[in-house]
Amino acid sequence: MKSAMTDRLDKPALVVAAALVVMAVLPLTWRNDYALSFGINLLQFAVLATAWAMFSGPTRYISLATTAFYGVGAYTVAVLGEQLPWPMVLLTAVALGSLLAWGVGLATLRLSGVYFVIFTFGLAELVKQLVNWYEVNITKTSGRYVFLEITQQAIYWQLLALLALVLLTGWWLRRSRLGLALRVIGEDETAASHLGINITRTKVLLFVVSSGFMTLVGAVIAPRWTYIDPAIVFNPNVSFQVLIMALLGGPGHWLGPLAGVLPLTALFEFLSVNFPNYFSVLLGATFLVIVYLVPGGVMALLQRWTRTRAVTAASKEASKANATALPQGARAEAMR
Amino acid sequence: MLIVEVLVGALTLGGVYALIAMGLTLQYGVARIMNLAHGEVMVAAAFIVYALFSAGVVNPLVAFALALPLGFAFQWGLYKLLLAPLVRRAASPAALEVDSILATFGLLFIIEGLVLVAFGGSYHSYAFLGQAVQIGGTAVAANRLLAAGFAVVICVLVYAVLTYTRWGTAMRALANAPRFAHLVGIDPKSMAALAFALGGALVVGAGVLVSMFVPFSASQGVLFTMKALVIVILGGVGNIMGCLAAAVLLGFVETLVARFVDPGLTLAATFLIFLMVLLFRPRGLFGGRAVR
Numbered sequence: 001m002k003s004a005m006t007d008r009l010d011k012p013a014l015v016v017a018a019a020l021v022v023m024a025v026l027p028l029t030w031r032n033d034y035a036l037s038f039g040i041n042l043l044q045f046a047v048l049a050t051a052w053a054m055f056s057g058p059t060r061y062i063s064l065a066t067t068a069f070y071g072v073g074a075y076t077v078a079v080l081g082e083q084l085p086w087p088m089v090l091l092t093a094v095a096l097g098s099l100l101a102w103g104v105g106l107a108t109l110r111l112s113g114v115y116f117v118i119f120t121f122g123l124a125e126l127v128k129q130l131v132n133w134y135e136v137n138i139t140k141t142s143g144r145y146v147f148l149e150i151t152q153q154a155i156y157w158q159l160l161a162l163l164a165l166v167l168l169t170g171w172w173l174r175r176s177r178l179g180l181a182l183r184v185i186g187e188d189e190t191a192a193s194h195l196g197i198n199i200t201r202t203k204v205l206l207f208v209v210s211s212g213f214m215t216l217v218g219a220v221i222a223p224r225w226t227y228i229d230p231a232i233v234f235n236p237n238v239s240f241q242v243l244i245m246a247l248l249g250g251p252g253h254w255l256g257p258l259a260g261v262l263p264l265t266a267l268f269e270f271l272s273v274n275f276p277n278y279f280s281v282l283l284g285a286t287f288l289v290i291v292y293l294v295p296g297g298v299m300a301l302l303q304r305w306t307r308t309r310a311v312t313a314a315s316k317e318a319s320k321a322n323a324t325a326l327p328q329g330a331r332a333e334a335m336r
Numbered sequence: 337m338l339i340v341e342v343l344v345g346a347l348t349l350g351g352v353y354a355l356i357a358m359g360l361t362l363q364y365g366v367a368r369i370m371n372l373a374h375g376e377v378m379v380a381a382a383f384i385v386y387a388l389f390s391a392g393v394v395n396p397l398v399a400f401a402l403a404l405p406l407g408f409a410f411q412w413g414l415y416k417l418l419l420a421p422l423v424r425r426a427a428s429p430a431a432l433e434v435d436s437i438l439a440t441f442g443l444l445f446i447i448e449g450l451v452l453v454a455f456g457g458s459y460h461s462y463a464f465l466g467q468a469v470q471i472g473g474t475a476v477a478a479n480r481l482l483a484a485g486f487a488v489v490i491c492v493l494v495y496a497v498l499t500y501t502r503w504g505t506a507m508r509a510l511a512n513a514p515r516f517a518h519l520v521g522i523d524p525k526s527m528a529a530l531a532f533a534l535g536g537a538l539v540v541g542a543g544v545l546v547s548m549f550v551p552f553s554a555s556q557g558v559l560f561t562m563k564a565l566v567i568v569i570l571g572g573v574g575n576i577m578g579c580l581a582a583a584v585l586l587g588f589v590e591t592l593v594a595r596f597v598d599p600g601l602t603l604a605a606t607f608l609i610f611l612m613v614l615l616f617r618p619r620g621l622f623g624g625r626a627v628r
Contacts, residue, residue: 062437107614113430114370115614117437118569121372122562126607133600236558240445247438281449287442291435292421 012255013171020164027153036152040224042265043159044217048238049246049257050166051213054173055206057251058182061113065104065120066242068127069097069211071234073218075131078144078228086150090219097215098208100127105204128234135230143229150223158220166213170254173206182206237280241268244287340474342591348480348549350587351487355542356560357567357579358494362535365511365574367528368429369419369436373443374539375560380447381407381543382552386460396464400486400544404537411536415529418443423528429514444557451554461551483545490541491580494534498576507531511574559603566610572620582621585609 023043027036048066056063076093084092104123108116135141173179181202184192193199222228241264249260264286271282356378363371385399394402422439426432465482468475498504510517510527517524546552567586571578586606593605613620 060434062434064441107611111614111618114433115569115618117370118562118565119610119614121565122558122603122607125558125562126603129600129603133598133604136600137598237445240441243438243441277453278449280445280452284442284445284447284449287445288418288439291438291442 016167016255020160024157024160027156036156038269040152040156040159040221041269042261043156043163044221045242045245045265046258046261047159047162047166047217048214048242049249049261050163050170051210052242053246053251053257054166054170055210056246057256058186059203059206060186061109061116061203062243063120064117064239064243065123066214067234067236067238068124069101069214070218070238071124071127071230072097072100073215074222074228074233077219077222078146081146081148081222090216093215093219094212098212101208101211102204105207109203109207110200124234124236124239128230132230143227145227146223146225148223152224155220155224159217162213162216162220167254169209174254178202178205237283240283240287244283244290248290340471342595344471344476344480344484345595346588346591347584348484348487348587349590350584351484351491352542352545353563353567353587354491354580354583355487355538355545357564357571357583358491358576359535359538359542360564361568361571361574361576361579362507362531362538364568366507366531367415367535368432368514369415369532370433370440372437372440372561373447373557374564375562376444376447376557377536378539378543378546378560379552379554379557380451381540382547383451383455383460385544385547386462389462389464396544396548400541403540403544407540408533408537410540412529412533414536415532419532420529423525448554448557455554457554459551459553462547464548477549479548483548486545487542490538494538495576495580508574562603563606566606566613570609570613570621572622575620575622578620578622
């Protein structure tokens, strides 16, 4: 079984690795500010969407809080950027983001998905208001300047490195015991708990890892703005865009989100340049089109996504070899 | 006097929250639609009344009377057009939950975007019945009292309809046993549409009331939705009485926090309550049906 899996996954892995190398060399030979800026956008969404799908794909919990972590990362840089060396700043950001994710995860991930959705739905606004409150009342500032000696190219390369790291993590996860446990949980939580998998701990751990990456993206991209305030970095559009991209591409496969990132980053770029006032209306409309009208990609995906959360549907599907192959294989390996 | 001030503030807020949350509990508990655009519809209603009143077209009281039937019709159409297809294609209740969350999340951005285009992002308000009324030695704005009164009347009405009428009993049956309701002659499809529309009418009415006494902005919808969701879970999904109690409780907590701690921390207080519920009473204060 293992060799079959490696064969199936290694070809795309090689293609992705080659693409990453090309993207790393590109800014050296092709100096174009617009292309660089587009590349940064593309990479930031690629990391965010892949990190989002890393958690939401296997667990089927919809997270609406991407921007909460992204903003925590950016704000950490705004506060500590000039006081600590850069790697320390990034480490602090990851620590803060992970701590937040750990708390949210512990509170919500033992319960059914809807509590998690609700909690993450308001989380960005909560963090934004808390940061705002702290800045106004304690530090008496309402915005911060980020003056760091980090070029746009450096941001690009850091994001590229992050993308490589998040893809590697996702790729490794699918082969590890943790990934196996996750797939069993995604297919059937009751079976997973009977196998001795600690469901809550596994989900919380994954949420922490995924959120850590989101926080890092916010931190790495922060020097791109020279001025930061809570309304800028905790922008709900970011959560929404990431959700759209990941769903269009499909969070089930480790490369799925990347497929959604490329066309949608280009589309959103086009929309924000040409229809800046109508951006969120068009964003919403794009999303509705995907939810309703993309029957192959997203609709099949959603059915697969929610199938196992309903016992009736799962038993119906159980007759199909396709549906049983994965949990059986997973079970066999988890029991070893 | 401080007590009167807090009491009136808490009851006004609680009454409006009760309307919004009852709307949500009907939509989620009966119609099974987790509506994340709920608060946006409320804010949009507030802005429409603002525009009409500023142009001298209608008085907010007339608007309130019109808002309930118009809101009902609008939300019924919304359900039939946008959500009924999701209900039809859903393979399971869980699939419908995910689909409805995604679709209404998209709707949220569309409505908020339209309000932003029409009115911009700043806070709006209008002067209507702003004169003070003396209660127990405390000056209270008449519009606030009026809003509180209307909220209480509507809440009592909805409670009575759901408890004592055949129609309301059918809705509660659908909320409690969605798979068996059809066995006693309830048509789940049309009943779900009616429940969704009724919930929608309540939130549109709440929007009109809110516009009378507090400034509102385009981005506030998320906050109202969040608070309504917390109230619904606190009261137990589909539990109308629990919903009313939880709304008043949240109204009190927010008023106290705003008055004695800091107005900037009211959302944090809401989240703290939510956190407590998640940790200790995930089925709600009154131990209602589990959310699944």
